[in-house]
Amino acid sequence: MASWNKPTYHRRLFLWLLVYSWTMVLCFAAFQYHRERRFKAEELNSRLQILNKSLLAETDHADTAFRFDSLPAIEGLRVSVIDLQGRVIYDNSLDSLPAENHLEREEIAGALAKGSGYTIRRHSESTGETYFYSACKGNECIVRTAVPYSVSLRILLQADYGFLWFMIGVTSVMSLLGYFATRRVGLHVSRLNRFAEKAERGERIFDTDPFPHDELGDISNHIVRLYAQLQEAIADRDRQHRLALHEEQEKIRIKKQLTNNINHELKTPVAAMQVCLETLMTHKELAPEKRDEFIARCYANSERLKNLLADVSLITRMDDGGDAIAKNEIDLQEVIADVCDEYALAARNKNVALVDAVSEPLPVLGNATLLASVFRNLLDNALAYSGCRRIEIRLLASDENIISLSVADDGCGVAEEHLPRLFERFYRVDKGRSRQAGGTGLGLSIVKNAVLWHGGNITVENRSGGGLLFHLTFIKK
Template identity: 55%
Template sequence: MATVSKCRLSYHRRLFLLLLGISWVLVGCFVAYQYGREKYFKIERLDARLQLLNLRLLDELAAGVRPDSLMAGNAGRFPGLRLTILDHKGRVHYDSRSDTTRLANHLNRSEVRAALINGSGYTLERLSESSHEHYFYSAMRGDSLIVRSALPYNLELSEVLAADRGFLWFMLGVTLLMSVAGYFATRRLGHNIVRLRDFAERAERGEVIAESEPFPHDELGDISNNIIRLYAQLQKATAERDRQHELMLHEEQEKIRIKKQLTNNINHELKTPVAAIQGYLETLLANPGIDAARQRAFLEKSLAQTGRLRQLLTDVSIITRMDEGSQLISKEPVVLNDIIAEVAADVQLLPPERRLRVHCDFPGPVEVCGSPSLLTSVFRNLTDNATAYSSGRDIFIRLLADDEESCTISFADNGIGIEEEHLPHIFERFYRIDKGRSRKMGGTGLGLSIVRNAIAIHGGTITAHNRPQGGLEFIFTLRKHS
């Protein structure tokens, strides 16, 4: 197939040859028609002159003028003139070039038959049987006679009757100009067709095709530009679809990885409280005579571990719900001031050694569209984190920015902060800075991860940094509309 394609004439050449053939045929037909019309016009004009002569001769013959006198009077006007007079039966009565006794009947001559039928007639060129010369014959019928005048059909007369060659050369020049113009026109069209063919071959191979040099501003160019533009847009859409598919696949794989990691971490985290509870209960069962104070201490420790176990299961449930059904979480108008006030009231119920002062700096009510439970978990987990680990005495909640689209909030404490190396990891699940201290305080390692996911569900982001004056500050945004 490739060999055939290479040997085949290009579209440009085939189209040019087709147009060239059509134009030459049309011009040839026009020239032949015009040439014939011009020659016929000249013949008719010559015949008209001879017919006028014939008419005058008939009139003079009717007036009694002798044929010889007629011939002598008109020979100078028509060089080589031959005059023949015959009756309606075709018998020759007079001929200026031949002896009438030797002439055959002329009734079968075409110009004579036409004169008898139509009154006049002519024959362009015929060989005379008597003189053996070619003549142009013109005959006219009278009342009793037929007058026929003839001129020798020699080179001079043939040139007179021939069509104008200047017109022929003019049409030839016009045809050549048309051929040159057709060549350049078809070459331009062929170039565009070749570009379209190359585009189709590249598209078939699946190559990346950007919007290249535009085609000319005509119908074919507009169609070509639209095809290439649509294909380029289709390629972009396909690439974007594949990118989104890969991204979704990556996210799905990441979710699977996180689920496995979460399962492993949960198993690890559950072992500690379960093992502690099991150890306390086995000790109580193995030592029934243990004193009441130690029994109570063991039971209180078991109760604390069950509380930690319950908190761990609650946090895991929240994390799972946000991971698998974030788009299904119902949202409604929520006033953040009310949530902060509720969390601050809960802090005041803590024992004095764990109680922090909550300072809220909101100039007015701030309302967002969100999940009340998740937004509550944001402020509660940040508060619990500050209460448990900051070693500070105050919590500062400030509204940094507020517009129609979103609000930006700062949550800070005046505690000891954390080391810089831990800042990039504090939102990871089960990440603990001081693992022993975190477990002692009852932490699950999921609080800040819950905060980050809850803020992400509300279209925001969160960052953390150490304050220059001491303590840790979280800055996060929340979108006001879902």
């Protein structure tokens, strides 16, 4: 069995418009037709009433012997006189008068009730023909005239069809215009329906067919844009949620990794201290020089533990968002100068030229301790591992928003495969050498986190002439 397809909204709307329009036209045409036909009938009745009244003027009694002096030359004119009891007392078209009572005839009843009456078309039983009757009541009788309902009279009484054709033409034009109007509205509704179906299915709507530029089209466009904006907002919310979830998971992973790394890093100094202490406790007869050596090793490993715990504490505070770290208006040039003064003696002991080429004030909103740790760790690494002869801190650019600096040395540099991982926690290029130097493996990680906490960025590369070049940027406000 074939399925029935429901007509589109446009077709249904157009069909209702056609039914409404043509029903109105047919009702108006029928009303106008009967109105005009009645008007022409009343006009003919008025002419016959004039004749009736002139005949009543000649005689107004029920004398069966009367004769009219003259009758107008109207083809087929029939004149009858009926008394008030309904009997025909005269008829110019009959040889013998009919016996039936005429009070029930429409024109006679109208004449008795209102003084005059007419019947548009009625078959006469006396003559066997169809007539238009008009009756007028006198004091003692009723005069009735009738004309045959011939073709010419039928044409005369018919309404003029010109207005009907005019109405049909106007309605046809209106129907054509209505088709395009309903088609336009139907397109609106169809597009909104497709949009609603997509919205119900939860589909992403980036764009739809443009709506016409009218009030309904503007409303439709607003609805689509609002839905698209809502979808985008929901998508942004989901993205932010996924990003926050990823960041939270990453923080958990990093903390777990940090815990494992700290556990690993703590084992070495603790084990070394334990060996030294056990030796001192077991061998009390050790020479003073040996006892001092073991005590010095314990002290060095305790210092390493202290530095490790301080670095872990600092990096943990930055991981937690740094809310407890205060920001103040400080001069970065002064921070760099203080750090360089602090490391001047260590640099001279290693025959390293430490050059501070930053000579102008660099106001930033930040934390002096964190900023100092940035340059301390960079200088520590350069002095401990690079084997350099010169370290230079230089101002590259400064404007109202950004400060750009470089920290460079002329040492041995780092193999290219290590560069992407230099800022990872506990990552060491030479693990044995780093531990011997007392490094915690967190220095460059602290540098990067501190720079990021200040809204800046840091990159590293090998210099063409040897050594490393760190490029730092800081946001002033």
